Amino acid sequence: MRVNLLGPVELVSADGGAVRLGAAKRRAVLAALALELNRVVSGDRLLSLVWDGSPPPQAKAALQGHIAQLRKVLADGVALITRAPGYVLTGDRDAVDVFRFEDLVATARDAADEVAVGLLTGALALWRGPVLADVPGAEVREAVTAKLDELRLVAVQELATRLFRLDRAAEAVSGLRDAVAEHPLREPLVARLVLALHWTGRQAEALELFHHTRGELAEELGVDPGPELRDAYQTVLAGDTAPKPVERGPVPAQLPREHRGFVGREPELCDLAESLGGDSAIGLLVGPAGVGKTALALRWAHRVAAEFPDGQLFVNLRGFDETEPLDPRTALVGFLRALGLADSQIAGDLEAQAAQYRSLLAGRRVLVLLDNARSAEQVRPLLPGSAGCLVLVTSRHRLDDLVVTEGASALHVQTLPxxxxxxxxxxxxxxxxxxxxxxxxxxxxxxxxxxxxxxxxxxxxxxxxxxxxxxxxxxxxxxxxxxxxxxxxxxxxxxxxxALAVSYRELPEGAARLLRRLGLHPGTDLDSYTAAALLDINVVSARTHLRTLAYANLLHESTPDRYSRHDLVRLFTHHLAAGESEVDTAESTSRLLDYYLHVADSGRAHLSDHVRPFGPREHRPASFPELSSHAAALDWFTLEEANLGLALDIALNSGQRERTWQLALCLDAFHFRRGNRLDRLALCRIGSAAAHDLGDAHAEATFLLRLGSTLAELGRIEEAIQTCTRAAELAGDDRHLGVAALANLGYCLMADDQLDRAQATILEALEIAREVGDERSQASVQNNLANVLLRKHQPEEALRYAAEALTLFTAVAPSKAHTATLHTVGTASLQLGRLDEALESYRAGLALAERLGDRYQEALCHREIGDVLEKTEGLDAAVPHWLAALQLYRDLRLADADDVARKLDPNVVTT
Incomplete structure (x- = not known):
């Protein structure tokens, strides 16, 4: 089955019969997919192409319908497949006439004359009219028409040249006449038609054509005929009867020498060789200032120069110099001179110069290197139309427009390994x-x-x-x-x-202001919401500015909507920020801290069991991410952990005590969920000190009870008991806080083997929890009590309290305390010899811990599951769980890792 696009769109079956396609939009869909054969076209791009950039609300459903109908009629090696983020038409290149045409023209280039004539004649015979003649969408046609029409003209010119060499000029006249009628000012075509008419005995027509064209050139472009057309005219005047090869004109060799000391870049050179292997190729090397784009371009250009026998053109477009960028007119004049035109023959306006340039390069193989381009508009007039030419552009800007409209292949040049x-x-x-x-x-x-x-x-x-x-x-x-x-x-x-200063000066004001404000951000990466907070704007505007900075390669988008910067750029932004007023700097810093506090506080609500939201902030952010679940909160904290730590440093070092303890509390909630005891210890000390200095007893008690339990887990029992005792004293009339303080004190006393005192303290906490009707606290305290009873070798009683706690936990959102209680039930069952029940509880605890991102409980449950499996199924069943526990304990930097390692064969344990 074949798809024909060089004329009206056709789908032809293997037996040569036409397949009815139906709706015009369906032909547009087929055409758009066929032009990207074996490459995915996104759904959004397809909608834009088929509906000319303005798809109506029902377009998506209509597109799906057209896709379904096309699948019904495609067969014989051509298939339409759904592949994220859109669709792909698969098949051999021969299945689409556009690619058959391109391949025939490319093969003819290096073939002998007789063979080339056959190939080119076959290629031109594929044309049945204008490209995509019956496709209603202009956007689809415009994407390929210019390129294919140019290649067709090159094929006509090349066919004429080969026929001249074979003394068969008469066969060239018809094709040349049609082409000249469409493009009367394309001098290479006119020159060949003049020669073809002359060599077939029609000198008068040849002379008339020359004089008519000379008049048109003067009137339309204000120039005289170029050397190729003048040479054809002289041939007619001289009466030469023997066809001669058409003269190619001067062969420029403008490449500067390679940079001395060039090193590495072999992967990039291989990528260039792969992506720029086809016809009409445009390569784009983009990257930050000083990354070595020009050196890389020159190395590659010198490697392939021999493949372009008609020469190499080079120009520094000075897009990022201290002076103004080079006008493309100036660059074009230089190229036209290098290609043999005298100044008197060069047109006066840009469009006419570009037409002359394309005409001179038609049918030639020339390498064009455009260095330091500022914009796609600066580059576009310098693009040859010839299929045999190759262009390589370097720029600090991404020049995405060249990728979209000209099909350029972009390679992002990174710093050196x-x-x-x-x-x-x-x-x-x-x-x-x-x-x-x-x-x-x-x-x-x-x-x-x-x-x-x-x-x-x-x-x-x-x-x-x-x-x-x-x-x-x-x-x-x-x-x-x-x-x-x-x-x-x-x-x-x-x-x-x-170099960075030049890039900065060219930024629009909004992006420039953001770059200055980034000097106040302490981290290496940030998202668009953080940028919005720095500028006090909405996130949509912030994304526009961030994309502008990424386009200029001052930032790079490391993950979707998250941007990072190299260290030297970070220092440059600090230099910019130092020039800002103290008032602006202080206000932006406050907005940044309040943004992090606002989002972190909303995330803390999902990670902690008892959350009293902070009061309203001085600066409420205009835009912020909505953290609607514990998983979303964990993901956000994981991404922002380093930035939150640096924000805490800013608040601490600038004496902002309230912001300090609040940021510390939010980070502690995250580290508590992750089981990170050492970081919790430092955070609780910072938070309690800030709250104490502020005179906020409630906040100080909150930190002290967390500090106490963390100290107990680290084996510092005496200090833990003192800390939790002080927390209980500071709790005062706050009964919720008092319950937590007493429960933590009981936990510490249990760790010190003061089991009777621990039990009494926890029972006191349980009574208060029941009085205030706090079911979550009651369940958590009952779990603590069950653990004391286990230590007193009373598993039946412990199981009763723990089971009651599980019932209470089912009525509230999942929490770390719920996971801990499942572990307690498992341990009680194990002490009672109920191994299957113990295994079931441990596995339920593991599943919940994984869901909540509680790595400490994950490790604990893996360890216990391994211990049970060793008894019931043997060592082989236990080892995978012990290994998982070992890795988690090591990640958390806990001494428990040594205990688990002793269970394993030393040859299995990795360091």
């Missing part, structure tokens, strides 16, 4: 000097962000100071306040700061 960064320094300093200080070299590379520009400057400074050690420069660069200035070449006005 460690080994290549070291090799670059060795190329500047010599291997002997590098080998003397390997640790300093590794640190120097990281301080330079492994950015080639920074590494070369650092290397140059060391090379000019042979008595310096590498460590001495490392010591200088460790000072973040002066690192950027140390990576400058003042006499040349070049360096990392200067």
């Amino acid at each position: 460690e080994e290549s960064a070291e090799s670059l320094l060795a190329a500047v300093l010599g291997r002997h000097r590098i080998d003397q200080e390997p640790e300093a070299v590794a640190e120097l590379a990281e301080l330079c962000d492994r950015l080639p520009l920074a590494l070369r400057i650092a290397g140059a400074r060391l090379a000019s100071r042979p008595r310096w050690t590498i460590q001495s420069l490392v010591d200088e660069l460790r000072d973040e306040q002066h690192r950027l200035s140390a990576l400058e070449l003042p006499e040349a006005g070049r360096g990392v700061h200067a």
Whole structure:
């Protein structure tokens, strides 16, 4: 089965019969998918193409209907498959006439004349009219028409050239005449038609055509005929009767020499070779300032230069210089001169110059390297129309427009890997000097962000100071306040700061303001909500600014809607922030802290059992993520853990005591859920100290009871008892807080083997919990009591209290205390010899712990399950659970890992 697009859209069965397609939109769907054969077209993109960028509300359902109908008629090796995020039409390239045409033209390029004539004639015979002649959507047609029409004209020109060589000029006249009628100012076509008419004895027509075209060129473009058309005219005047190969004109060789000391980049070079192997290719190298885009482009261009016998063109578009970017008119004039035009022959306006440029490159194989492009608009007039030409563009901007409208292949150039960064320094300093200080070299590379520009400057400074050690420069660069200035070449006005400053100055005001505010953010990454808080704007506007910064490669989107920055960019933003007023800086910092507090407090409600929300903040964020479940809260805290810790440092160091204890409490809720005792210990000390200084007894008691239980878990029992006793005293009339303080005190007394005192204390807490009607607290306290009874070897009584607690927990949201109670029930069952019941409870506890993200309880349940399975099924069944427990204990940095490791064969335990 074949799909024909070079004319009206057709679907042809294997026996040659036409398959009825029906609706015009269905033909557009088939065409859009066929043009992307074997590549996924997203549903959104398909809707835009078929409905010309404005799909109505019912378009999605209509599209699904067209897809279903197409699937019914496709067969014989052509299939339509659903594949995220859209659909893909699969089949051989021969199944679509567009690709058969392209392949025939490409094969003819290197074939002998006789063979090439057959291939090109077959290729042109595939055309039955304008591309996608009956497809209603202009967006589908516009995406491919220009490229295919250009390739058809190149094929007509090449066919004429081959026929001339075979002394068969008469066969070229008809195709050339039709092409010239459509494109009367395309000089290579006109030149060939002049020659074809001359060599078939129609000199008068040939001369008339020349003079008519000369008049049109003068009137429309204000130029004289180019060298190729003039040569054809002279051939007619001279009466030459022997066909000669058409002259190709000058062969420019404008590539600058490669950068000395170029290292690495083999993966990128391989990617370029793979992505730029086809016809009409446009490659795009994008990346931050100083990452080595130009050096990489030149290395690749020199490697492939021999594949472009008609020359190489190069221009620095100066998109990011201190001066204005190069006008594309200036670049075009330079190219036209290099291709043989005198100044008097060059048109005056941009559009006419671009037409001349495309005409001169038609049918030729030329490599065009456009360095430092600022925008797609600057690049587009410099794109050849010829299928044999290849363009490579470098830019700090992503130039997504070239990807969308011109089909460019984008390669994002990253900083150097460690080994290549070291090799670059060795190329500047010599291997002997590098080998003397390997640790300093590794640190120097990281301080330079492994950015080639920074590494070369650092290397140059060391090379000019042979008595310096590498460590001495490392010591200088460790000072973040002066690192950027140390990576400058003042006499040349070049360096990392200067390069970043140019990118910053070109930003629109909103994005520039955000970049300045990012200097106040302490972390390395952030999301759009955080950016919105810094600027006090909504998240939609913040996303626009972030995308602008990512487009300029000042940030990069590490995950969807989350942006990170290299360390040198971070230091540059600090420099920008230092220039802001103290009032603006203080207000933005307060908004940032209040944003984190607002979201963290909403997440704390899902992670803690008893949450009293904080009061209203000074700055309520305009936009913030809604954390509607414990899983969402855990995910957010996991992503923001480092940023929250840094925000806590800001609040602590600036004396903002209320924000300090509140941030500490939120982080403690997260670490409690994760079972991270050491971090909890530090947080509780920070929070209790801030609350004490503030005179907030309730907040201080809240932290002290958490601190006490954490100390007990770490084996510091005497300190834990004192802490929980103080928490109970501070709780005062707050009966909910009093219950928690007494329950924690009882837990600590149990850990100290003061079992009778522990039982009495917990019973007191249980009585208060029952009086206030707090079922969650009652269940938690009963679980504590059950554990004391287990320690007193009263499993029946312990099981009764724990089972009652489970019943109470079923009426409230799942919690860590619920998981702990399932473990208690399992332990009581185990002591009673009910192994199956114990295993069932431990497994239920494990499932709930995994659901809640409670890694400590996960470890505990895995360990207990392994112990039971060892008794019931043998060692092999137990080992996987012990290994899981071991890894979790190690992640949590708990000594319990050693106990589990002793259960396992040393050959199985990994370090």
